[in-house]
Structure formats: structure tokens, C-alpha cells
Amino acid sequence: xxxxxxxxxxxxxxxxxxxxxxxxxxxxxxxxxxxxxxxxxxxxxxxxxxxxxxxxxxxxxxxxxxxxxxxxxxxxxxxxxxxxxxxxxxxxxxxxxxxxxxxxxxxxxxxxxxxxxxxxxxxxxxxxxxxxxxxxxxxxxxxxxxxxxxxxxxxxxxxxxxxxxxxxxxxxxxxxxxxxxxxxxxxxxxxxxxxxxxxxxxxxxxxxxxxxxxxxxxxxxxxxxxxxxxxxxxxxxxxxxxxxxxxxxxxxxxxxxxxxxxxxxxxxxxxxxxxxxxxxxxxxxxxxxxxxxxxxxxxxxxxxxxxxxxxxxxxxxxxxxxxxxxxxxxxxxxxxxxxxxxxxxxxxxxxxx
Amino acid sequence: xxxxxxxxxxxxxxxxxxxxxxxxxxxxxxxxxxxxxxxxxxxxxxxxxxxxxxxxxxxxxxxxxxxxxxxxxxxxxxxxxxxxxxxxxxxxxxxxxxxxxxxxxxxxxxxxxxxxxxxxxxxxxxxxxxxxxxxxxxxxxxxxxxxxxxxxxxxxxxxxxxxxxxxxxxxxxxxxxxxxxxxxxxxxxxxxxxxxxxxxxxxxxxxxxxxxxxxxxxxxxxxxxxxxxxxxxxxxxxxxxxxxxxxxxxxxxxxxxxxxxxxxxxxxxxxxxxxxxxxxxxxxxxxxxxxxxxxxxxxxxxxxxxxxxxxxxxxxxxxxxxxxxxxxxxxxxxxxxxxxxxxxxxxxxxxxx
DNA sequence: GCGCTTTAGTAAAGCGCTTTACAGTAAGTT
DNA sequence: AACTTACTGTAAAGCGCTTTACTAAAGCGC
Numbered sequence: 112x113x114x115x116x117x118x119x120x121x122x123x124x125x126x127x128x129x130x131x132x133x134x135x136x137x138x139x140x141x142x143x144x145x146x147x148x149x150x151x152x153x154x155x156x157x158x159x160x161x162x163x164x165x166x167x168x169x170x171x172x173x174x175x176x177x178x179x180x181x182x183x184x185x186x187x188x189x190x191x192x193x194x195x196x197x198x199x200x201x202x203x204x205x206x207x208x209x210x211x212x213x214x215x216x217x218x219x220x221x222x223x224x225x226x227x228x229x230x231x232x233x234x235x236x237x238x239x240x241x242x243x244x245x246x247x248x249x250x251x252x253x254x255x256x257x258x259x260x261x262x263x264x265x266x267x268x269x270x271x272x273x274x275x276x277x278x279x280x281x282x283x284x285x286x287x288x289x290x291x292x293x294x295x296x297x298x299x300x301x302x303x304x305x306x307x308x309x310x311x312x313x314x315x316x317x318x319x320x321x322x323x324x325x326x327x328x329x330x331x332x333x334x335x336x337x338x339x340x341x342x343x344x345x346x347x348x349x350x351x352x353x354x355x356x357x358x359x360x361x362x363x364x365x366x367x368x369x370x371x372x373x374x375x376x377x378x379x380x381x382x383x384x385x386x387x388x389x390x391x392x393x394x395x396x397x398x399x400x401x402x403x404x405x406x407x408x409x410x411x412x413x414x415x416x417x418x419x420x421x422x423x424x425x426x427x428x429x430x431x432x433x434x435x436x437x438x439x440x441x442x443x444x445x446x447x448x449x450x451x452x453x454x455x456x457x458x459x460x461x462x463x464x
Numbered sequence: 465x466x467x468x469x470x471x472x473x474x475x476x477x478x479x480x481x482x483x484x485x486x487x488x489x490x491x492x493x494x495x496x497x498x499x500x501x502x503x504x505x506x507x508x509x510x511x512x513x514x515x516x517x518x519x520x521x522x523x524x525x526x527x528x529x530x531x532x533x534x535x536x537x538x539x540x541x542x543x544x545x546x547x548x549x550x551x552x553x554x555x556x557x558x559x560x561x562x563x564x565x566x567x568x569x570x571x572x573x574x575x576x577x578x579x580x581x582x583x584x585x586x587x588x589x590x591x592x593x594x595x596x597x598x599x600x601x602x603x604x605x606x607x608x609x610x611x612x613x614x615x616x617x618x619x620x621x622x623x624x625x626x627x628x629x630x631x632x633x634x635x636x637x638x639x640x641x642x643x644x645x646x647x648x649x650x651x652x653x654x655x656x657x658x659x660x661x662x663x664x665x666x667x668x669x670x671x672x673x674x675x676x677x678x679x680x681x682x683x684x685x686x687x688x689x690x691x692x693x694x695x696x697x698x699x700x701x702x703x704x705x706x707x708x709x710x711x712x713x714x715x716x717x718x719x720x721x722x723x724x725x726x727x728x729x730x731x732x733x734x735x736x737x738x739x740x741x742x743x744x745x746x747x748x749x750x751x752x753x754x755x756x757x758x759x760x761x762x763x764x765x766x767x768x769x770x771x772x773x774x775x776x777x778x779x780x781x782x783x784x785x786x787x788x789x790x791x792x793x794x795x796x797x798x799x800x801x802x803x804x805x806x807x808x809x810x811x812x813x814x815x816x817x
Numbered sequence: 818g819c820g821c822t823t824t825a826g827t828a829a830a831g832c833g834c835t836t837t838a839c840a841g842t843a844a845g846t847t
Numbered sequence: 848a849a850c851t852t853a854c855t856g857t858a859a860a861g862c863g864c865t866t867t868a869c870t871a872a873a874g875c876g877c
Contacts, residue, residue, distance in 0.1 A: 120863055131827045136865060145825060167583045168524040169863035172832045177521060179564075179584075190750050193546050200567055209584060211532075212565045214553055230520045231532075231562060342754060371754050378731075397543050398751040401695060401724050473833055484857045489835060498855060522833030525862045 119161045127157035139165060171232065178207055180422065181228035184214040185221045185240030189366065191394055192239055195263070195415035199237065202419040208234065222249045229253050235422040239263035239415070241309075247272070259425040261418040263411075266308060273421035275414045275436040279309050280316035282407040282440030283363065286391050287320025289405075289442055290361045293450045295389060299332040299352050299359035301345070301369060310335075313393070317363070332359055336369075345369050346376045353380075353388075360388060361448065367392035367399045367406055374402070374447060385449035395443050403446030410438045472514045481510035492518060524585065531560055533775065534581035537567040538574045538593035542719065544747055545592055548616070548768035552590065555772040561587065575602045582606050588775040592616035592768070594662075600625070612778040614771040616764075619661060626774035628767045628789040632662050633669035635760040635793030636716065639744050640673025642758075642795055643714045646803045648742060652685040652705050652712035654698070654722060663688075666746070670716070685712055689722075698722050699729045706733075706741075713741060714801065720745035720752045720759055727755070727800060738802040748796050756799030763791045 121139075125132045130150060137146065138154045157163075171177040180203050184192060200210045211233055215221040221240070226249075228236055236258055238250065247269045254260045254271065262274035283300075290298050300317050303310045314333070321328055334348045345364075352359055364370035370392030374384050382388050392399060395408035417436050425431065444450055474492075478485045483503060490499065491507045510516075524530040533556050537545060553563045564586055568574040574591070579602075581589055589611055591603065600622045607613045607624065615627035636653075643651050653670050656663045667686070674681055687701045698717075705712055717723035723745030727737050735741050738758075745752060748761035770789050778784065797804050 118863085121865095122863080132864080133828080133866075134826060137826090140865085145823090147825065150825080164579070164583050166525075166585060166863055168521060168530060168585050169832090170865075171521040172519075172525050172834085173863080173865040175832070190543060190547065193550070194543065196549070196565065197546070197567055200565055204566070209580065210565050212549070212553055212563050213557070214550055226517070227562065230517050232519060232521050368751060368754050371751065375755065396751065398721060398724060398749065401721050402728065402755075471833085474835095475833080485834080486836075486858080487856060490856090493835085498853090500855065503855080519833055522862090523835075525864085526833080526835040528862070 118166065119163050121163075121165065123161055124154065124157045124163050127161060128153045130154060175232075176234055177232050178209060179211050179231070179233050180208045180419070181211045181213065181225075181231070181233035181236045183221060183224045183228065183236065183238045183240075184212070185216075185218070185224075185238065189241075189368070189394070189396075191366075191396060191409065192241065192264075192411055194397070195239055195411045198412040199415035199419055202416045206419070206423050218246075225249055225253055229256065229258060233258060235259045235261070235426055237261045237263060237415075237418045237422060238265065239411075239418075240265055257429070259422055259429065261422045261425070263414050263418050270435070271433055273418070273425055273433045273435075275417045275421065275438060277410055277414060277438040277440050279312035279440065280319065282393070282409075282442070283313045283316030284320035284323065285316075285440070285442045286363060286393075286405075286407050286448075287317055287326075288324055289444065289450065290363075290389060290391070290448060291320070291324035291326060293389070293448060295359075295361040296326060297329070297332065297357065297359040298326070298361045298363065299334060300363040301334045301336055301348060301365045301373075303336055303365050305335050313365075331355055336365055342372050345372045349373050349376045350380070353382075361391070362388060363391045363393070365393060367394040367396040367404055370404055370406065370447070371398075371402055374404075384447050389448040391448050399443075400445070405445045405448040405450075406443050407440045408443050409440060414438055471519065472516050474516070474518065476514055477507065477510045477516050480514060481507045483507060528585075529587055530585050531562060532564050532584070532586050533561045533772070534564045534566065534578075534584070534586035534589045536574060536577045536581070536589065536591045536593075537565070538569075538571070538577075538591065542594075542721070542747070542749075544719075544749060544762065545594065545617075545764055547750070548592055548764045551765040552768035552772055555769045559772070559776050571599075578602055578606055582609065582611060586611060588612045588614070588779055590614045590616060590768075590771045590775060591618065592764075592771075593618055610782070612775055612782065614775045614778070616767050616771050623788075624786055626771070626778055626786045626788075628770045628774065628791060630763055630767060630791040630793050632665035632793065633672065635746070635762075635795070636666045636669030637673035637676065638669075638793070638795045639716055639746075639758075639760050639801075640670055640679075641677055642797065642803065643716075643742060643744065643801060644673070644677035644679060646714075646742070646801060648712075648714040649679060650682070650685065650710065650712040651679070651714045651716065652687060653716040654687045654689060654701060654718045654726075656689055656718050658688050666718075684708055689718055695725050698725045702726050702729045703733070706735075714744070715741060716744045716746070718746060720747040720749040720757055723757055723759065723800070724751075724755055727757075738800050742801040744801050752796075753798070758798045758801040758803075759796050760793045761796050762793060767791055 121132050121135050125135045135154055138151055143151055182199055203210050211228060211231060213224040213227060215224045236253060250260050260272050262272045264276055266276045287298055302313055318328060362373055364373055370390050374390050377384050377388050384390055392404045392406035395406045399406050421434055474485050474488050478488045488507055491504055496504055535552060556563050564581060564584060566577040566580060568577045589606060603613050613625050615625045617629055619629045640651055655666055671681060687705060715726055717726055723743050727743050730737050730741050737743055745757045745759035748759045752759050774787055
């Protein structure tokens with residue numbers, strides 16, 4: 112093992128400043144109330160001259176705290192959840208914590224990731240995943256070992272964890288109401304795998320929205336996708352919907368990417384968006400803004416921030432009761448459903464040249 | 465300071481297994497050649513029974529290595545660079561390293577971030593930024609302290625660092641040639657701030673491409689943007705270009721988002737894409753695939769992987785000469801420039817929630 | 818001057834692990 | 848029978864910091 116050149120330690124500083132290690136330590140950690148001005152100055156100068164940098168590893172060993180938080184991203188399929196990491200890191204660092212990032216491809220992987228972070232002795236853990244939790248026992252163990260855990264988008268079942276989720280149901284209901292308000296009576300919805308919690312919540316929201324607007328539920332207008340759906344499938348589903356004897360005038364997609372593909376499909380088939388068919392997404396991805404997509408925002412960044420806050424509170428007060436936050440999903444009205452005064456899309460055909 | 469319940473240490477295991485700490489340590493670290501089967505088994509069982517987890521903090525202090533790499537993301541303006549983090553983390557972890565992530569808003573911030581990571585005693589550092597480096601002295605210092613640094617997209621000036629960049633120039637040249645091959649004679653280009661290295665490289669590539677195809681250079685077709693450009697500006701620039709007495713038949717955008725806006729602008733103004741005007745982007749963002757955008761791929765994920773590899777090599781052999789890797793930017797032909805005969809034969813196996 | 822508190826600082830014991838130097842057996846050699 | 852070699856394992860000294868318990872000196876009231 113190639114030895115690094117010896118680092119300058121707190122002891123070197125102490126020697127240089129003519130004080131003891133403890134005093135230097137106190138100076139570093141701001142325990143400076145009972146310290147002569149002059150001593151402090153001498154220590155600071157010594158530190159500067161020796162270009163001293165404290166070792167947070169040694170400090171971690173001594174204090175049993177690492178000033179590090181762990182973030183586990185499980186099954187990141189869309190770049191959407193990646194967007195939580197920047198705000199999370201920012202929030203954490205503002206509070207004096209660094210962020211150790213691990214992504215996990217599946218649940219087995221997640222266990223490993225969590226264990227890794229535990230060995231690294233993070234002071235807290237946030238887990239964000241798109242999947243339903245089958246088991247949280249590994250997380251429970253970590254938490255009982257004294258490392259608080261906050262969950263994002265992993266709803267409901269585990270009251271012992273701090274968690275933040277968003278209100279899929281209300282979000283979809285809102286967009287249904289929005290469309291109904293624009294005069295749509297036949298509103299289709301493309302959903303993900305039906306055994307997912309998010310799918311169920313969205314269907315609930317869909318039905319709730321219809322009810323509230325006194326619109327009938329028509330099973331033909333519910334188009335379930337599945338894990339292996341491709342752009343081709345999405346296109347096909349649109350064509351299927353349009354081929355109905357009584358086709359929808361609005362389509363709610365299962366996410367913004369699907370929505371983008373749908374818009375394109377419609378335009379290619381000669382329909383205008385939104386005047387012929389309205390399209391809404393779910394997510395509010397960065398690009399959605401540029402495509403003018405009307406969509407329901409999934410507040411991942413906000414969720415990340417709040418999760419960190421929960422974690423910090425929990426670190427400060429380990430015995431407090433776990434908090435559960437449910438974030439609203441704001442409706443973002445842009446162009447693809449109309450309703451904003453401006454009319455954009457002409458009938459175009461952007462097929463080959 | 466709230467004390468955690470005492471963790472089970474290597475000593476507890478040693479006691480339980482009836483061996484010495486050193487032997488347990490050896491067992492953990494695979495130094496098992498000179499160890500009786502039975503001893504090993506006893507140790508493993510003791511570890512299992514006590515649910516022992518080694519403390520990597522303590523190990524870090526003892527070995528002076530943390531098995532952690534630092535990643536600094538400076539000035540993330542597009543989500544594009546965020547996409548490097550997943551592959552980087554994966555690559556790092558595969559090699560037994562964790563990833564400490566810090567993002568920095570500006571150069572001052574970057575200094576701080578680097579210092580933080582140094583105090584955390586990362587074993588290596590990768591810095592990825594969209595900006596030109598004004599100074600790398602802080603990085604130089606870190607490296608001379610024994611922490612290797614790999615740079616991504618921070619070209620050229622600093623031979624002492626391992627680095628990986630991509631060939632903007634060749635990428636743009638390729639797309640010019642592609643367009644020329646499709647019959648375009650008037651190819652416009654929207655570029656970023658002219659004082660940027662990437663802008664200059666792209667302009668070089670643009671000119672090189674024109675020359676190679678024996679196309680004249682027309683300054684009217686070069687439309688420089690700036691940092692504060694908005695979608696509105698981009699739209700205006702398109703309209704300006706189209707208002708020329710001799711307007712372009714193809715537009716190369718400064719990135720994929722701009723390209724997406726341009727496509728929309730063209731469609732809104734009644735032009736067809738690509739038959740009336742061809743549009744190309746630069747980036748290859750995830751959504752570009754779904755929009756059928758023809759674009760030049762910026763290989764950020766690959767760059768991330770290679771950077772980690774460079775780092776690992778450097779960690780293994782600290783005295784080796786720094787390596788500089790220049791990645792090609794492959795042309796990704798989709799629909800917005802035509803030239804592909806078939807439409808949308810892509811597929812993904814992405815599931816999403 | 819005497820106790821008493823306050824002020825300013827120190828010594829030393831860890832935190833949990835690695836690693837070096839060393840030791841006790843048992844077996845193979847001459 | 849003395850002498851190497853393995854073979855298995857141990858004791859103890861750190862790694863660089865924090866923190867507890869303690870002390871020496873100074874200030875103060877009387």
C-alpha cells in the first residue's frame with residue numbers, strides 16, 4: 112500500500128502554536144468561549160502556515176457522526192427522479208451534511224446499498240424509489256440501529272418511517288376537471304401497470320374527477336400499459352383509442368414522454384393538438400416546458416428537500432413520531448390541452464423528407 | 465451529543481469466536497490463506513450471530529483510504545450532465561468505491577466543494593463542468609496532496625490532470641456533412657456564447673464541415689446566442705433566419721432543447737420538418753429519442769465511465785503520466801433531418817411510474 | 818493571607834480498525 | 848536430535864481526532 116506523505120495533524124498545529132491538542136481541537140470546533148484571544152490567533156496562524164486540514168474520518172471515528180447523509184435511488188427509470196438529487200444535495204449541504212449517493216437497480220441491490228451506507232456510518236438515509244415497497248425490514252433494521260430513514264414515493268405502509276409522497280390521485284383529478292372545464296366529455300387515460308400503487312391512485316383520481324364533473328366512466332377509455340411498453344405501443348394505443356366509434360377528445364398520458372410521443376403521433380396522423388385532441392402528461396419533466404405540454408407536476412425536487420428536513424429533525428430528535436407529508440401535484444397548464452388563450456399547433460406532418 | 469447504543473466491534477467478534485482481533489480482521493479482509501477452515505467458520509458464525517458490521521470510518525482512519533470517490537458537478541445548466549452521475553456511480557461502485565456527490569454553482573463554490581471532499585479524504589476526485597476552467601490551482605493542490613483528479617469537459621489546458629473530453633468539432637462537422645449529403649446547401653447554426661471553448665470548437669467543426677463539402681461560409685447563417693437566451697429568443701432567431709433573402713434549409717441548434725423549440729416554432733409557422741426545414745440538435749438528451757430529433761450525441765455517460773477508469777488507474781499507479789481521452793460525438797440520425805427512410809423503429813424497455 | 822470561583826489550558830483515554838513484529842506448534846530434513 | 852520451514856495465530860502500536868477529568872493560575876471578597 113503506497114503510503115501517502117504524512118498529513119499534518121492537529122498535533123503538529125498544537126506543537127507549532129505551543130498549546131495542547133485539546134486546545135486546538137476546541138479552537139477548531141468553536142469552543143472558544145474560554146480561550147484567550149491571543150491563543151486563538153496563534154492557533155489560527157499555525158493552521159494557516161501548516162495548511163492544516165482536519166480529517167473528518169478521524170473526527171468521525173471520535174464523534175461517531177460523519178456529517179454525511181446517504182441517498183439511495185432505487186430503480187431510476189426516468190431521469191425524473193434524478194432531478195431530486197441536486198436539491199437534496201443542496202439542502203443537505205446547507206445543513207452541514209455531505210451526500211453519499213448510491214443507486215440500486217432492484218430490491219436486492221437496495222438492501223446492499225443500504226448496508227453499504229450503514230457501514231459508511233451515514234447519519235441518515237433517504238430512499239427514493241418508483242417501486243412499491245414489498246418489504247422494508249432492511250430499512251427498519253437500519254433505523255433501529257440508530258440511523259433515521261426518510262422515504263420518498265414509497266407510500267403508506269410503513270408508519271415508522273418519515274416519508275413524503277405526492278398526491279397522484281388529486282393530481283389526475285385536477286387534470287380531468289381541467290379538461291372537463293374546457294368542454295371535453297370523452298377523456299381517455301393511459302396508465303401504467305395496474306398492480307402499481309401509483310396506477311391505482313391515478314385511476315382513483317381519474318374516476319373522482321369524472322364524478323365531480325358528472326361525466327360517465329367508460330372502460331374503453333382506460334388504456335392500461337405495462338412495463339415493456341415501447342413508443343410503438345404508445346402510438347398504437349392512441350390509434351386504438353381514435354378508432355373507437357366514440358373516440359376521446361382528450362388523452363391523459365401516463366407520463367410526459369408518452370405524452371410527447373402521443374402529440375407527435377396525433378400530428379403525424381393529421382390531427383391538431385389541442386384543437387382536435389387535447390393531450391396531458393404527468394411528471395413535468397424539464398423538456399415539457401419547451402414542448403408546451405400541459406401536465407401534472409410530480410414535485411420530486413420539493414419532496415427531496417422535505418425529506419432532508421424530516422431527516423434533520425429526526426436526527427435532532429430521534430424519539431419524535433414519524434411524520435408523513437403528502438405533497439400536492441400542481442396542474443401545469445401549457446398548450447397541449449388548450450385553455451390558455453393561445454392556439455399553437457397547426458396540422459403538420461413531420462414524417463420523413 | 466446523544467450517544468448511539470454501542471456498536472458491536474471487531475473485538476466483540478473476536479471474543480465470541482475465541483480468537484484475536486487481528487485474526488478477525490484478516491478474515492474480513494480475505495487474508496485467509498494462512499487460516500484454518502474451522503477458525504474462519506467460527507469467525508463467520510460469530511459475525512453472523514452478532515450481526516457485525518465493520519465500521520468503514522475506523523477502517524478509513526487505519527488505512528488512510530476511504531474507498532470513496534468524490535464527484536463535483538459545477539454549473540449544471542442542463543440536466544444533461546446529471547446523466548453522468550448514474551454511470552459514474554455504477555462504475556465506481558463496481559470497483560469498490562462509493563460516491564460522494566457535491567454540486568457547485570460557481571467557481572468559488574467549486575473550491576469549497578473540493579476542499580470539503582479533501583477533508584472527507586476521498587481517494588479520488590472527478591470534476592465535471594460546463595465551464596471553461598479559469599484556474600485549476602485548487603485542483604492542483606489537491607492532487608499534489610495525493611488525491612488524483614480527473615476532469616470531464618474541461619479541456620486541454622491542464623496536462624497534469626487525467627481528463628476526458630469530447631470532440632465537439634468533429635461532431636458538428638459530421639452533422640454538416642450529413643445535411644449536405646441530404647442536399648442542403650444553406651445550413652444555419654445557432655451557437656452559444658462565442659467566448660466559450662465549446663462554441664469555438666463547434667464553429668470550427670461547422671466550417672470544417674462546410675469546407676469538406678465545398679459549401680460556402682455565410683456569416684448570416686451563424687447565429688450566436690448568449691447565456692440569457694430564452695425560448696422566445698430562440699424562436700426569434702429562427703424567424704430571423706427564415707426572413708433572410710436566402711434563408712437556410714437546415715438549422716443546427718446549440719442543443720436539443722433549443723432544437724425542440726425550433727421544431728415547434730417551424731411547425732407553428734406552417735413549415736414542415738424536415739421537408740421544409742431540417743433541424744438538428746446537439747446533446748442527445750433522453751427526450752430527443754422520443755421527439756425523433758436528429759442530433760450529435762455528447763457522450764457524457766461514457767465520459768463519466770472513462771473518467772472513473774482513469775482515476776482507478778491513477779490510484780493504482782500514482783506516478784503514471786496523465787492521460788487525455790477525446791471521445792467522438794456520434795451522429796444520431798432520427799427524423800428531423802430526414803434521411804432515414806423508416807420512421808421510429810426504436811424501442812425501449814423502460815418501465816415508468 | 819485564606820478559601821472560593823473563574824479562567825485557560827492540559828493529559829490521557831478512547832473511537833474501531835489495520836498491521837507489524839513476533840511466537841508457538843507440528844511436520845519435514847539432515 | 849537439532850534445524851528448518853511452513854502454518855496459525857497473537858499482542859500492541861498506531862491512524863487523527865474528541866472529550867472527560869483534572870490542574871495551575873489568577874481574581875475576589877473579607
